[in-house]
Amino acid sequence: MTTSTGTSGRASACRMVCCGTRGATGVVYDPLTGLTHRTDDPTLAGRTALAEEGIAALPEVHPGELGDTTPVSVCWSPIVRCNLACPHCLDDKIVPEPGRGERAKVATRIASSGVLGVDVSGGEPLLIRALPTLLDALVDGGCAVSVTTNGTHLSRRAEALARCVDAIRVSLDGPDPQRHDRWRGEGSFAKAVSGIRAAIAHGIPTQIQTVLMRSTTAGLPAMVELADRLGVHGVTVLQYLPFGEGAPLAATEQVPDDEALDLIAALAPTPVPVRLRTRADAAGFTVVRADGQVWRNMPDTSAIAALRPLAGPTSLAVTGRDGSA
Structure with missing residues (x-):
């Protein structure tokens, strides 16, 4: 279960979530935080606007505890390309990248799978020109949708995204240009912060995500201060996972x-x-x-389970004892 501290000082507002059942349990998926909450309210179903404090008051539950074969949410990476070259990237850059038509088919399959939430990531998803169309397909299928981005193109795309996304998660690796740009390249901090401001100005619920590494722990207090100044809804600290291109850093950067x-x-x-x-x-x-x-992810998150194709809406079902597809 995620551990959290602090409360939002932002004005009370409603945010879009997605509600459903897993096993015999009513659940609420929050696209801003990626958290799954338990609910006893049988009237909640589908895409629903709930007050921020109401969402936070619901108890969290790990999706693996719900006893259902369909995941509550998935991360979809429809693009491999990225305008940055972060050494701790989780992605495998040798994966072939699909064309527009194939992306649309995947979006349709995910939307019809019964998942409640989809986080669209990458690569850098804001490099996809047809991103709003893909997001519309997911929303039309009843999913709550977020986009995880490095933020460098968010300023120019925030207005269009505001009509088709429920939340934005912006990745920052440091609270200032010196510490962030060390990982993501010169000028990337200024562009990301500008993107955050644009997303908030267009009314998109926005949060900061930061990967916890040995090299970044000292910057956490200042990151929280930055989040407060920018007016975001919160900060999610992600434990480093030894996948993709970032796997070689595990020995020096992982924090227990x-x-x-x-x-x-x-x-x-x-x-x-x-x-x-x-x-x-x-x-x-x-x-x-x-x-x-x-x-x-395998149960100990040290590796990933075997691949299988997303051939249809049932392809996301959990079938292995280890939680594999």
Whole structure:
């Protein structure tokens, strides 16, 4: 379960979530945080606007505890390309990238699969010209939709995204240009911050995501202060996972979960919500690659389960005892 500290000081507002059932449990998926909540309200179904404080008051539940074969949410990476070259990237850059038609087919399959939420990532998804069309397909299918981006193209695309996305998650690796640009390249911090401001100005619920590494732990307090100044809804601290191009950094950059929990606890109280996604939280999470192949994090999050094609709406079902597809 994610550990969090702090409460939102933002004005009370409603945000779009997606509600459904898994097993015998009513659940609410929050696209802003990526969290799944348990609910006893049988009237909640489909895409629903709920008050921010109402969402936060619902108890969290790990999707793996719900006893259902269909994931609550998935991460879809419809693009491999990225305008940055971050050394800790989770993606495998040798994956073939689909054309526009194949992306549309994958969007339709995901939308009809019964998942409640989709986080569209990459690569850098804002490089896809037809991104709003893909997002519309997911929303029309009843999903709550977020986009995870490095933020460098967000300023120019925020207005168009505001009509078709429920939340934006912007990746930052440091609270200032010196610490962020070390990882993502010169000028990337200024562009990301400009993008965050544009998203908020267009009314998109926005949060900061930061990968926790040995090299970035000292910047956490300042990151929370930055989030407060920018007016975002919160900060999610993601435990480093040894996948993709970033796998070689694991030996030097991984922080144990117990140490990460202590780091987050030491931040309290915070002016915005701060959440930690531990490695245990990431166990079993489902990813749809750019080539339409599906994989899941193994239970210990040290590797991914075997790939299988997203051939139809049932392809996302969990069938293996280890949570594999």
